[in-house]
Amino acid sequence: MKFGVVVFPGSNCDADAYHAFRDVLGKPTTYLWHKDHDLKGVDCVILPGGFSYGDYLRSGAIARFSPLMREVCEFADKGGLVLGICNGFQVLLELNLLPGAMLRNKRLKFLCQYVTIRIENDKTAFSRKGTKGQVLRIPIAHFDGNWYAPPETVKEIEDNGQVVFRYCDTEGRLSEESNVNGSLNAIAGLSNKRGNVCGMMPHPERAVESILGSEDGLVILRSLLEKIS
Amino acid sequence: MKARILVSFKDSVLDPQGQAVRNALHTLGYDAVKDVRQGKVFDLELGDVTRAEAERLLPEIAGKVLANVVIEKYAWQILGD
Numbered sequence: 001m002k003f004g005v006v007v008f009p010g011s012n013c014d015a016d017a018y019h020a021f022r023d024v025l026g027k028p029t030t031y032l033w034h035k036d037h038d039l040k041g042v043d044c045v046i047l048p049g050g051f052s053y054g055d056y057l058r059s060g061a062i063a064r065f066s067p068l069m070r071e072v073c074e075f076a077d078k079g080g081l082v083l084g085i086c087n088g089f090q091v092l093l094e095l096n097l098l099p100g101a102m103l104r105n106k107r108l109k110f111l112c113q114y115v116t117i118r119i120e121n122d123k124t125a126f127s128r129k130g131t132k133g134q135v136l137r138i139p140i141a142h143f144d145g146n147w148y149a150p151p152e153t154v155k156e157i158e159d160n161g162q163v164v165f166r167y168c169d170t171e172g173r174l175s176e177e178s179n180v181n182g183s184l185n186a187i188a189g190l191s192n193k194r195g196n197v198c199g200m201m202p203h204p205e206r207a208v209e210s211i212l213g214s215e216d217g218l219v220i221l222r223s224l225l226e227k228i229s
Numbered sequence: 230m231k232a233r234i235l236v237s238f239k240d241s242v243l244d245p246q247g248q249a250v251r252n253a254l255h256t257l258g259y260d261a262v263k264d265v266r267q268g269k270v271f272d273l274e275l276g277d278v279t280r281a282e283a284e285r286l287l288p289e290i291a292g293k294v295l296a297n298v299v300i301e302k303y304a305w306q307i308l309g310d
Binding site for chain 2: 057058061065093094100101103104106107108148149150
């Protein structure tokens with residue numbers, strides 16, 4: 001299983017993701033430059049966090065037009081695994097690989113803190129090493145993470161089991177308070193219908209070693225080590 | 230040719246920034262303001278294009294790039310030659 005981390009101008013979690021996959025998980029990992037047209041034969045593409053193109057226009061809106069995104073879309077269409085973290089999630093929304101859009105956080109503040117999220121669907125390629133209802137402690141750092149979609153879209157993704165993670169309290173309960181950014185249905189991470197593309201606002205790659213404060217991100221990253229059967 | 234594209238949230242989408250501005254205006258006593266919606270203005274300078282071409286290009290640019298049509302709506306106008 002080979003991983004590729006896309007690098008845009010303004011990405012700032014690319015090195016974290018690279019470290020997590022290569023050094024912590026011990027898997028072959030390579031950077032993928034956004035201007036290239038080559039996925040270098042990777043089995044899983046990571047769109048990392050950061051502020052691609054300075055978040056100008058909208059978060060992820062300009063990165064969407066990067067040359068490499070054509071290959072990423074083709075890769076996803078063929079069933080290749082794509083994980084977008086934070087800004088990477090925003091890019092996936094702008095690419096229409098995932099439904100919905102991001103609004104500014106409900107209290108109009110940049111949030112940089114640990115949150116707890118609950119695994120809603122443990123059958124996906126991004127959560128299969130965990131169990132439904134399991135609570136993970138993982139950090140967030142974003143301004144635009146307030147996920148929104150029209151009601152019919154929300155119903156569809158709920159009915160299809162596309163919600164992978166929800167913001168919750170430390171006991172796994174949903175509350176207004178624990179839904180820190182105001183996302184509809186407290187959605188912290190969701191997949192496409194086919195289940196091979198996932199976006200999430202929390203940063204699992206920042207929670208892979210106890211010295212960092214949490215190892216819970218490993219549940220998500222290790223899920224990717226097996227291909228979907 | 231100069232043109233302007235306006236992008237703002239759809240009416241169905243909450244605009245917390247607009248609400249914050251409205252609340253500030255109320256604090257200052259501007260009670261006549263019932264609501265505020267915040268948006269973006271893009272002023273474009275178009276090169277050698279006909280008016281018909283501009284009328285085709287502007288909504289395309291607005292819908293494809295400048296606005297995210299999941300949450301935003303747009304309007305455009307040609308300001309003059």
